[in-house]
Amino acid sequence: MSRWGRTARRIPRQFAVVWWLQLKMLAADAFSGILQIVWPLFFATTAFLMFRISGDHELVFYAGLGATVMGIWSSVAASSSSALQRERWLGTLELIVSAPMPFALVLSSITTAMATIGLYSMVATLIWGWLVFGMSLHIVQPIAFGCAVVVLVFAIAMIGFLLSVTVVRYRSAWAIGSLLECPVWLLCGLLVPVALLPVWVRPLSYVLPPTWGVRAMREAASGTSPWVSLLVCAVLGGAYALMAALIGRSLLKSARRQATLALT
Amino acid sequence: MSAIRIFWIGGLISFRALFHWLNPWIYVPTLLVAPLFQILLFVYVGRAARIESDSFFLIGNALQGAAVPCLFAMGHTIAGERFTQTLGLLLTTPASRVPLFLGRAAPVVANGWIVSMFGLGVGGVLVGVDIPPDRWVPLALVVALASASCTGLGLINAALGLKVRQTATFSNIIVGILLVVCGVNVPLAALPTWLRAVSEWLPLTHAVEAARLLADGDTLRSVVPLLGREAGLAAGFIVVGLVILRAFERSSRRTASLERQ
Numbered sequence: 239m240s241r242w243g244r245t246a247r248r249i250p251r252q253f254a255v256v257w258w259l260q261l262k263m264l265a266a267d268a269f270s271g272i273l274q275i276v277w278p279l280f281f282a283t284t285a286f287l288m289f290r291i292s293g294d295h296e297l298v299f300y301a302g303l304g305a306t307v308m309g310i311w312s313s314v315a316a317s318s319s320s321a322l323q324r325e326r327w328l329g330t331l332e333l334i335v336s337a338p339m340p341f342a343l344v345l346s347s348i349t350t351a352m353a354t355i356g357l358y359s360m361v362a363t364l365i366w367g368w369l370v371f372g373m374s375l376h377i378v379q380p381i382a383f384g385c386a387v388v389v390l391v392f393a394i395a396m397i398g399f400l401l402s403v404t405v406v407r408y409r410s411a412w413a414i415g416s417l418l419e420c421p422v423w424l425l426c427g428l429l430v431p432v433a434l435l436p437v438w439v440r441p442l443s444y445v446l447p448p449t450w451g452v453r454a455m456r457e458a459a460s461g462t463s464p465w466v467s468l469l470v471c472a473v474l475g476g477a478y479a480l481m482a483a484l485i486g487r488s489l490l491k492s493a494r495r496q497a498t499l500a501l502t
Numbered sequence: 503m504s505a506i507r508i509f510w511i512g513g514l515i516s517f518r519a520l521f522h523w524l525n526p527w528i529y530v531p532t533l534l535v536a537p538l539f540q541i542l543l544f545v546y547v548g549r550a551a552r553i554e555s556d557s558f559f560l561i562g563n564a565l566q567g568a569a570v571p572c573l574f575a576m577g578h579t580i581a582g583e584r585f586t587q588t589l590g591l592l593l594t595t596p597a598s599r600v601p602l603f604l605g606r607a608a609p610v611v612a613n614g615w616i617v618s619m620f621g622l623g624v625g626g627v628l629v630g631v632d633i634p635p636d637r638w639v640p641l642a643l644v645v646a647l648a649s650a651s652c653t654g655l656g657l658i659n660a661a662l663g664l665k666v667r668q669t670a671t672f673s674n675i676i677v678g679i680l681l682v683v684c685g686v687n688v689p690l691a692a693l694p695t696w697l698r699a700v701s702e703w704l705p706l707t708h709a710v711e712a713a714r715l716l717a718d719g720d721t722l723r724s725v726v727p728l729l730g731r732e733a734g735l736a737a738g739f740i741v742v743g744l745v746i747l748r749a750f751e752r753s754s755r756r757t758a759s760l761e762r763q
């Protein structure tokens with residue numbers, strides 16, 4: 239087998255192994271796990287109650303689908319921004335950097351595991367919306383809907399990847415992560431249509447992949463074609479991953495040169 | 503005299519010691535800016551649902567902003583001492599527990615007040631809600647009461663921290679419950695009857711209602727019954743918190759579980 243062939247086989251395997259190990263580690267903390275499900279549910283419940291008063295069932299369905307994505311972003315926002323800091327405290331950062339595996343691959347696998355954990359919250363919100371608020375679970379194109387969820391999880395994970403490398407020099411990176419929770423919910427139109435936001439804010443919404451991901455989910459659910467939105471979401475997610483890999487590489491080079499890798 | 507010294511000096515020193523990590527790099531994003539985004543989120547959800555005015559959501563969420571620092575900080579008064587292994591030293595002192603813990607609560611109330619007033623002021627500018635200048639003094643009083651009642655509930659959370667280690671998780675859950683139940687974003691009339699009954703016994707419910715009435719032009723005198731109920735709840739929570747603290751302190755000594763992490 240050629241060198242490229244071996245690399246092509248090795249990379250998905252390495253990604254899957256790191257993703258699975260991280261997923262098991264994240265799932266082991268029951269208290270945090272419960273909180274990750276419950277916390278976005280409080281916001282989703284508030285939104286459900288507010289839209290129920292308005293009596294507009296379409297709005298309930300619109301916001302309900304968006305609310306399911308809130309938990310995925312919540313599970314990535316704060317934890318990805320402090321991902322490198324955490325490895326540093328655990329004393330595993332040097333091991334990750336010196337491993338014969340691209341640093342970007344390890345970090346993107348970690349943030350993908352964080353986003354995957356958010357799927358618990360997504361399912362919980364769907365069930366909660368259905369049971370308590372009578373939200374319709376009728377999805378016209380279930381396969382396209384499933385694809386939209388997978389691409390959305392990937393895209394949110396890549397934002398987390400970019401966040402993890404851009405805020406690494408900020409000592410209290412977790413504070414930036416938790417600060418970004420509500421703005422992304424708002425900007426990506428999870429509860430409110432983007433068209434309702436001020437005109438100058440909308441370009442920001444359009445460069446955030448979840449805006450397109452959640453739009454694809456809604457399109458798949460209502461029966462219109464979601465593929466263009468899905469493609470934009472995937473391309474933006476890929477662009478975030480590329481940016482994160484490049485920034486990560488330059489940061490790593492600088493940390494090695496100045497011997498600051500292990501400094502907390 | 504000793505009780506006053508424990509209250510003022512002990513309270514201030516312990517606040518500085520327990521929250522030395524709360525530098526501007528953490529304080530500004532988490533306690534000043536994040537609540538502003540919560541205000542913006544619900545103002546826009548409110549506009550989409552067309553149920554209430556921007557002022558309704560501004561006041562509700564700005565007051566709820568006080569719950570975060572008050573609940574977490576009070577929880578940390580026990581969890582933080584345990585983490586630094588000073589809880590045993592603290593509880594072996596002959597100091598009366600009432601000034602000891604009330605002294606710790608006073609700076610927390612002040613901080614909650616600052617966070618909430620900042621949310622009201624800056625949030626109002628951001629969403630274009632104009633609160634008349636003569637409304638600010640009575641509003642400041644309501645915010646202080648709301649902070650005190652949230653701190654009282656935080657004291658109960660802190661007391662539970664002697665038995666259950668996850669005070670931060672509990673704080674998050676309580677903050678979430680207050681968000682849904684206390685009329686912060688959902689008018690109380692729209693809640694199920696049993697939930698409305700629960701909200702009567704929670705902090706914020708009466709303060710949020712009073713603040714909205716004041717912002718709409720009502721006089722301070724007309725909201726006195728609401729303020730009385732909020733103050734009563736604050737006092738009740740503090741008494742219950744101190745009683746639970748005392749009981750759990752004794753039980754922790756008996757079972758030698760005071761500093762179990």
